[in-house]
Amino acid sequence: MAGGSVFCSTSSSSSNLTTTTQPPLDSLFLSASSPFLGSRSIVSFGDVQGGKGCNDSFFSSYDEHGDHEDMDEYFHQPEKKRRLSVEQVRFLEKSFDEENKLEPERKIRLAKELGLQPRQVAIWFQNRRARWKTKQMEKDYDSLQASYNDLKANYDNLLREKVARLTEKVLGRKKNEGNLEQAETNGLQEPLQKSLADSASEGEGSKVSIGACKQEDINSAKSDIFDSSESPHCTDGIHSALLETGDSSYVFEPDQSDVSQDEEDNLSKTLLPHYIFPKLEDVDYSDLPHGSCNFGIPEEDQAIWSWPY
DNA sequence: TTGTGTTTTATTGCCTCC
DNA sequence: GGAGGCAATAAAACACAA
DSSP states (O other), X not given: OOSOOOOOOXXXXXXOOOXXXXXXXXXXXXXXXOSOTTOSOOOOTTOOTTGGGOOHHHHSOSOTTOOHHHHHHHHHSOOXXXXXXXXXXXXXXXXXXXXXXXXXXXXXXXXXXXXXXXXXXXXXXXXXXXXXXXXXXXXXXXXXXXXXXXXXXXXXXXXXXXXXXXXXXXXXXXXXXXXXXXXXXXXXXXXXXXXXXXXHHSOGGGOOOXXXXXXXXXXXXXXXXHHOOOOOSTTHHXXXXXHHHTOTTOOOOOSOOSSXXXXXXXXXXXXXXXXXXXXXXXXXXXXXXXXXXXXXXXXGGGGGXXXXX
C-alpha cells in the first residue's frame, strides 16, 4: 500500500467510543502526509475524540495511486485490535522519551504524523506511562533491596564486634575478681556475681551488666566458658561470639578494655549511619544469629547497645 | 496445532483541576 | 461540567513449549 494512512474522526461526541454505536465509515479519512504507510494499525471506526484537530491535510488524497483494494481491506476488516507497527512504536517511544506527557497540540501532531487517531496516541501514552511506572517501581525495589542487604551486613558485623568486645570485658573482670582456680573450687557464682555487680555500678565507661541472667544461667556460663559446650541460655550470644573469634588465646587480662565506650560510640557512628537504623529494641531480631536472647542484658542496660540518636 | 502465559491496545469508572 | 489522568480490567495479538 502506498500513500497516507491517517484516519481521522469528525464527530464531536465525547470519550466513550464504542465501535458499534457509530456510523461505520463516516469518520474515516486519509492523509497523504503520514510516513507510516501500510501500517497494520487501524482505528476503531467509532473513535471521535480529537475530530476538531483534523485539518485538511487529514482529509486529502486517499491513495492517489489508486490503491483502493488495500483500503477496502481496511474498511471491511472486522473491528479488531491492531498492533501499531514497529515504526509507529519507535516514533512514539522517541516522543515519549522527550516528554512523557502529551499536550493536545502534540497529540494532534503525532496522530497526524503516524496516521493514527489522536485518541489512540493518547491511549498509547497512557499505557506507556503505566508501563514506565511499573518498571520504575521494580528498579526502586531492587535498589532498596540492595542497600538494605548492604546495611544489614554492616549491622551484623558491627553487632558481632560489639559482642566480642563485651565478652572480653566480662571475662577480663572475672579474672580481675580473683583467683580462677579458687573460683573453680568454690564455684563461679560468688566472684562472678560480684564482678557483675561491680560492673553494673561502674558507670558510663563500662556499662556492662548481665544481671538479668538467672542463677542457672550463671552456672551455665561457667560451663560455657570452660567447656566450650553449647548453651541455650542467655550467655549463648557471648559464648558464641567468643567462639566465633576463633582465637583461643583469650586470657583473663586486667580490666583494660582496648576500646572505651566513647570510642565504641564513635565506631558505631563511623561504620553505621545511625539515622538509617532503627533502635535496637525496635528491631525484629528473629533472623539474627542469636535470636531474641538480647544476650542476657536487662532492658535498662540495653541503652548502651542501641545506636546513638 | 493447541494450550498457556505475556504483551499490547482499548474501555470503564473514578478523581482532580480549571 | 468538561477534559484529562490514572488504576483496574478486558480482550486481542503474540510467543512459545509440548
